[in-house]
Amino acid sequence: xxxxxxxxxxxxxxxxxxxxxxxxxxxxxxxxxxxxxxxxxxxxxxxxxxxxxxxxxxxxxxxxxxxxxxxxxxxxxxxxxxxxxxxxxxxxxxxxxxxxxxxxxxxxxxxxxxxxxxxxxxxxxxxxxxxxxxxxxxxxxxxxxxxxxxxxxxxxxxxxxxxxxxxxxxxxxxxxxxxxxxxxxxxxxxxxxxxxxxxxxxxxxxxxxxxxxxxxxxxxxxxxxxxxxxxxxxxxxxxxxxxxxxxxxx
Numbered sequence: 001x002x003x004x005x006x007x008x009x010x011x012x013x014x015x016x017x018x019x020x021x022x023x024x025x026x027x028x029x030x031x032x033x034x035x036x037x038x039x040x041x042x043x044x045x046x047x048x049x050x051x052x053x054x055x056x057x058x059x060x061x062x063x064x065x066x067x068x069x070x071x072x073x074x075x076x077x078x079x080x081x082x083x084x085x086x087x088x089x090x091x092x093x094x095x096x097x098x099x100x101x102x103x104x105x106x107x108x109x110x111x112x113x114x115x116x117x118x119x120x121x122x123x124x125x126x127x128x129x130x131x132x133x134x135x136x137x138x139x140x141x142x143x144x145x146x147x148x149x150x151x152x153x154x155x156x157x158x159x160x161x162x163x164x165x166x167x168x169x170x171x172x173x174x175x176x177x178x179x180x181x182x183x184x185x186x187x188x189x190x191x192x193x194x195x196x197x198x199x200x201x202x203x204x205x206x207x208x209x210x211x212x213x214x215x216x217x218x219x220x221x222x223x224x225x226x227x228x229x230x231x232x233x234x235x236x237x238x239x240x241x242x243x244x245x246x247x248x249x250x
Contacts, residue, residue, distance in 0.1 A: 055130040057094040062125040082157040082164025130165040137237035138230040145216035176248040192243040
């Protein structure tokens, strides 16, 4: 969570929804520890919408920073269509104090304006990764990679088989794994996963993580034994996914 960040949402459709979240105040509050923060609320109150919107605005910002020019509305529309099932009508704004401001206006599902004001010339792109419930386990990933043998990522998202943020996450994870894990990353991976072992369980010695192109599955080599990650329980897969993704990003 970024410090000094505000997220403002005012939507008329698909339902009346209005937020003005001072995320920076939460992150800066001395009563809250640094690190993981939880967004809690009843079903349908917009928790997922907030997280998806964070991903969307970061992706748009990255495009602006990389291209160093205005982001075409067609590109923004493509991302929006790949994120939300309903037509949006209203405004979304994300503001980072002394850094950047993003304002997007919608009319019945169409993006009519997208204004990005970069206040800090030293600002650099950062990874936009949202691990949704659709990509929590390795079992859920295999169908996507099987489709990628015959379809492009844009086609998969355009046909609404997978969301844009799911596609980006899965493409990013595969690229990171294909790039190989360094010794320091493998050390952190072993340490991170060992925290979840129960007392008396065998220690880990993961020497490799990889992606089997033919099987469309991730694997790890632990103590010389090659194991597909989707053979683990759903809970174990989720933990491995989170720790592995976090480890390979740094």
